[in-house]
Amino acid sequence: MVNSIQPITSASIDPARLSPRLAETADASGESSFASAVGGALDQLSAADNRAARAAEAAATGDIASVGEYMVAATEAQLTAELTVAVRNRAVEAFNDIMRMQV
């Protein structure tokens, strides 16, 4: 059995949800916020990856109800991965900018 596939909604690819504290990266506890932002994004990525892996196994055995169902799960995992990488790159950039700031 495959877990039900969640449709890709704007909520599921909302960067703020992927890394809820991204906006606060520049606050006093800069380093831990950065860590939790990246950690949150990785959790999301791992969940999407797991869903896609289960769907891929079901596709191998022919146990999916529709081809579209699998394709949506795989695309969702791919988009989540790309988004996570993009958010991570921005976060690293922001972190470096802060580190270069003259106090």
Add this chain to the structure above:
Amino acid sequence: MELFRSLSIAESGMDVYQQWLDAIADNIANINTVTPTDEAAFQERFVVAQSQIGEGRPEGAKVIRAEFGNPLGRIVYDPSHPLADEEGFVRVPDMDLTDQMSNLLMAQRSYQANVAAFERARAAYETALEIGS
């Protein structure tokens, strides 16, 4: 849960009409089969199809049984026929070639329709494989 269900449904339709075509071919082959009056006539073959539902989802059609026409056939006066009885009668099947030919046309068209449905389903699955690319 079944992968490519639309293909299976179209295949089940092809199977039903294939069996109907077989039955019609048998009927046409025996349209002039003569029997003595003390034996049953060739009985026209019919197939009975039924729609199939599994777990609330459509699973196409299936031939559930065969039905047979009137074994009495028609009594025809043909005294020169080697199988004729003392009064000169023989038994012939109660079938009409025109009916068989129109059934043949219907069965053939329906078989083609199921092949078309199969091809459309294939195209749809191929399109689904392009999602996200």
Add this chain to the structure above:
Amino acid sequence: MFISDATNQALAHALRGLDAQRQLHEQNIANIETPGYLAQKADFAGSLRRALESDRIDEAEIDVTNSVLPTRLDGNNVRLDDEITGLTRTQLHQDLVTTALNARYRLLRTSWDR
């Protein structure tokens, strides 16, 4: 996720099973007029399903069986329309599994490349 994890091994096994299936369809079509020939088919899904459930993917097998359909007068039971539709089904499933394997590899690269 690793380059050759259980999921990717399952997909690779499916590709082998589908290849066997396609070869048997071709074999059946080639023997459609051979007296006494029985149609053969390959099943990999049942064994693969059990292997995935027990987490022992290397135990997945491909089962080849003879068709039990009624034979014609010459003892042959190949049905051409079954074989043709079977080829289409195998082809589509192969496309799906290939797409799935490509998607898995692409996902891996996404995390490396940038």
